[in-house]
Amino acid sequence: MTVALTREALEAHLERGLMQALEETLAEEHPADVAALLADLPPTEAWRVLALMPAPRQAETFGYLPHPAAARLVETGERARLALVVSEMNADERADLYNALSETHHEAFIPALAKAEREDLRRLAAYPPDTAGALMTSDYATLAPDLSARAALEKLRLEAPDKETIYRAYVVDREGLLVGSVRLQDLILAKPDATVDGFMERRTLAVPVDADREDVARKIAKYDVLALPVVDADGRLVGIVTHDDATDAMEAEVTEDFHKAGGSVSIAGGLRDASLWLLYRARVPWLVVLVFGNLFSGAGIAAFEDVIAANVALVFFLPLLIDSGGNAGAQASTLMVRALATGDVRMGDWGRMLARELSVAFLLGLTMALAVSGLGYVRGGPEIAIIVASSMVIIVTVGSLIGMTLPFVLTRLKFDPATASAPLITSIADATGVLIYFAIATQFLIPAL
Amino acid sequence: MTVALTREALEAHLERGLMQALEETLAEEHPADVAALLADLPPTEAWRVLALMPAPRQAETFGYLPHPAAARLVETGERARLALVVSEMNADERADLYNALSETHHEAFIPALAKAEREDLRRLAAYPPDTAGALMTSDYATLAPDLSARAALEKLRLEAPDKETIYRAYVVDREGLLVGSVRLQDLILAKPDATVDGFMERRTLAVPVDADREDVARKIAKYDVLALPVVDADGRLVGIVTHDDATDAMEAEVTEDFHKAGGSVSIAGGLRDASLWLLYRARVPWLVVLVFGNLFSGAGIAAFEDVIAANVALVFFLPLLIDSGGNAGAQASTLMVRALATGDVRMGDWGRMLARELSVAFLLGLTMALAVSGLGYVRGGPEIAIIVASSMVIIVTVGSLIGMTLPFVLTRLKFDPATASAPLITSIADATGVLIYFAIATQFLIPAL
Secondary structure: OOOOOOOHHHHEEEEEEEOOHHHHHHHHOHHHHEEEEEEHOHHHHHHHHHOOOOHHHHHHHHHHHHHHHHHHHHHHHHHHHHHHHHHHHHHHHHHHHHHHOOOHHHHHHHHHHHHHHHHHHHHHOOOOEEEEEOOOOOOEEEEOOEEEHHHHHHHHHHHHOOOHHHHEEEEEOOOOEEEEEEEHHHHHOOOOEEHHHHHHHOOOOOEEOOOOOHHHHHHHHHOOOOOEEEOOOOOEEEEEEEEHHHHHHHHHHHHHHHHHHHHOOOOOOOOOEEEEEEHHHHHHHHHHHHHHHHHHHHHHHHHHHHHHHHHHHHHHHHHHHHHHHHHHHHHHHHHHHHHHHHOOHHHHHHHHHHHHHHHHHHHHHHHHEEEEEEEHHHHHHHHHHHHHHHHHHHHHHHHHHHHHHHHHHHHHHOOOOHHHHHHHHEEEEEHHHHHHHHHHHHHHHHHOH | OOOOEEEEEEEHHOOOOOOOHHHHHHOOOOOOHHHHOOOOOHHHHHHHOOOOOOOOHHHHHHHOOOOOHHHHHHHOOHHHHHHHHHHHHOHHHHHHHHHHOOOOHHHHHHHHHHHHHHHHHHHHHHOOEEHHHOEEEEEEEEEEEOOEHHHHHHHHHHHHOOOOEEEEEEEEOOOEEEEEEEEEHHHHHHOOEEEHHHOOOOOOOOOEEEEEEHHHHHHHHHHHOOOEEEEEOOEEEEEEEHHHHHHHHHHHHHHHHHHHHEEEEEEEEOOOOOOOHHHHHHHHHHHHHHHHHHHHHHHHHHHHHHHHOOOHHHHOOOHHHHHHHHHHHHHHHHHHHHHHHHHOOOOOHHHHHHHHHHHHHHHHHHHHHHHHHHHHHHHHHHHHHHHHHHHHHHHHHHHHHHHHHHHHHHHHOOOHHHHHOOOHHHHHHHHHHHHHHHHHHHHHHHHHH
């Protein structure tokens, strides 16, 4: 159904100056696809392509551009052309782009806008990132409660081109307080003379302007709504968050959790365009923590130096045992971090989860012990087999319990549970694994020394 | 704005038989909130609560219930009451619930439905899970191309109560082929006598019925649409996927990726209600793979037994070195798995990513080497310090490259890149780490023996 303009075709058109043909092709493309192509082009080329589209479509395409690419275009664009695009953009996308720019380029934005738009931009851009305020738009439709259905429909008809959505209009009283909402289809079905407050939904979900973006996105997903109104501390309507922006926010949160689980600090703005230095800084903290965590496991090994020197076969199983504890812990923690993030498991479920984890971990430990005891027998005889197998059961159980508990403890301490990353759990599991293994080995082997 | 009925209040009402008061409270609650409360109640109590609501709201509440809870209610409900609920449910939610039931309870579903609904259910339930077909609903609005705007609006007005969304109606010709779509607001704005094919959008995005649910969800997010039409191989419209179902599908996919990254097989139906046996089966495979992967690192250690026996201090650093390789690899792979999943990085970016990973990993390795060389000096003197530091640089670099490459290789081999889990990378990093460490140690220490 969609015509797919490829990057190669686009570049060929630009090179050969076939601008008329390109203009026709672009008119058939979805702005999201055009944006994906422009993101990879040098800014001057991208501006040449944009010039082939009418201003509202340029603005729409801008809204789909990743922020680094959009910022590059703002920094290189002619003032007059930029002004045209900026004034046509959605209020929330404009504010997001404004915040993605460096201070020196903020001025490029301001003159393009009418006074009311400037104030709106300053207001939207001032909300802390990761809140409902930063996510919301001011392009929503409002109705007065005493309007007739006919007049309300006429108002929406006139405003439709400037609003993000008119499928739901919000009803506000004279003080600006949110008192209800009306679906477009109910307005169509209503008797033309009925007043809005007669058939509006009074039970309107709303979120405070400082609500966490993750909570807003989760609420939109939970209630299956197209948008959520945002209210200030007094209950006045100040914006709406639409489902598409909520989806983007959720994606960003998931990426953050993913990166944390893997032991990186989250990387804003995408991996593809991240600088070496940014990547280095994202990954180095947990790795260095691991080195210092090793002070403990190293000290543990030093304490058992004699047992090890007398039984080098013990060393064969050291990597396996500490990794098993670390991996069982990582499994338990990722399951729990995700379940807490989706709301599947709540803080109050801790006791039940712990009891179940104990059983599962013990079974896993037994299975692993069985798998490893054969190897132990072959490499070091029956004694080593018993030491390795019994260490395995305890290490896997303890590692799992640590992994499962950590997200709860972190939440309680007001940290993000996703901080329970693989490297952190590995460090803890290492030290406990070493101690358990050699303590058990000492019990069995000292009499034989 | 919303009245929040707590679980305690609900139970107190049920215990004291205050059904009239409860009925009034329930009328004020959102069905999603009622469903969350019912999921925790015993089935007989849940049915008592449901009985207080009109059938359409019971059906809506059913749609928000997690599948295990909904299935319990189906299994315990009276036939007549169940029939009422089932016939009122959305077509796609009904089909999903049908698929979540055991075979023996399928029959409870069928008699409740009219013939057309039965056929629709059988058709929807037959699509493989994780496809557009399984995600779509048949409650969509269609228009003929030659209809006038007035007649079209009248048709939507009449059909509105039975459709999931009338904000966009799909235009199909006599053969059932999808030829375009119309937004409700365009229908309102159009001249009453204009025919639909005059102002419909011809450029309508659509997905094939066998499209992967992740691709469908990603497309909805990319194009910021409320729903996507689904077509069969001939281009005939067979259903639509709405944004809320796409969000749920995306959540499920993310959870699957999360679990995989942590080294578990994905757990369907939520962690909270998962059985011990399900959890055991989800976690045991990768742990056992780890045991057998250890055959390689164990063999590596055995090969260097003499060097180790003569220099037990080497063992101090073994856990740290192999963990560093594993953790750097896990960082690199989670970053890449997520970037591939969101489309931030594509298969073609492999070369560029590899070059950058090499630089970042080398810098990380140097930093770690610096951090560990002091420890090495204290524990084992200058020679051990040099061995440990140089091993660290190589192990971290190699581990990172393995972690970064694996998701690409898995994708190329038609596996899910998320299979590049922590335990898999740990196993590989262990074996390579042991070989690198002791090979370097042998070079430095053999002359001293």
